[in-house]
Amino acid sequence: MKIVVGYIRTAEGRAALDAAIAEARLRDGSLLVVHSAKGGARDEAAQMTAYRDDLEAVRVRLENEGVAAEIHELVRGNTPADDLIAVAESTGAELIVIGLRRRSPVGKVVLGSNAQDLLLRASCPVLAVKAS
Numbered sequence: 192m193k194i195v196v197g198y199i200r201t202a203e204g205r206a207a208l209d210a211a212i213a214e215a216r217l218r219d220g221s222l223l224v225v226h227s228a229k230g231g232a233r234d235e236a237a238q239m240t241a242y243r244d245d246l247e248a249v250r251v252r253l254e255n256e257g258v259a260a261e262i263h264e265l266v267r268g269n270t271p272a273d274d275l276i277a278v279a280e281s282t283g284a285e286l287i288v289i290g291l292r293r294r295s296p297v298g299k300v301v302l303g304s305n306a307q308d309l310l311l312r313a314s315c316p317v318l319a320v321k322a323s
Contacts, residue, residue, distance in 0.1 A: 192220035193284040197275050197309075199226065200245050202322035203290030208249065210320045211288040212258055221259035223282060224249060227274035228266045239266075272308040279315055288318045
């Protein structure tokens with residue numbers, strides 16, 4: 192089973208990765224770790240370098256834990272939802288795992304736009320987890 196996990200350098204990203212690792216172990220699956228960035232001036236060089244270092248640490252962790260994985264760093268100008276769906280569809284993934292932020296009562300009325308878009312458009316199940 193192929194599992195796509197959306198990864199960012201936050202507690203939510205780590206929660207998604209932890210949940211995806213648990214699912215991969217449970218289902219004898221492999222992970223496709225996806226970090227999606229729009230690119231351009233918004234994504235400064237220092238920030239991109241920090242992400243690359245963090246993704247390398249993720250790769251080492253997965254290798255040490257014996258979890259089969261590929262890491263995809265995508266800078267294509269797409270939204271994270273678009274990138275996660277594209278990777279899931281092109282690889283035949285059977286599950287997408289994402290992390291969700293805690294929201295205020297007003298924020299709960301509208302789920303984050305990327306998460307909402309992903310939940311509505313993904314052709315496979317989506318597991319949404321919160322950071323503890």
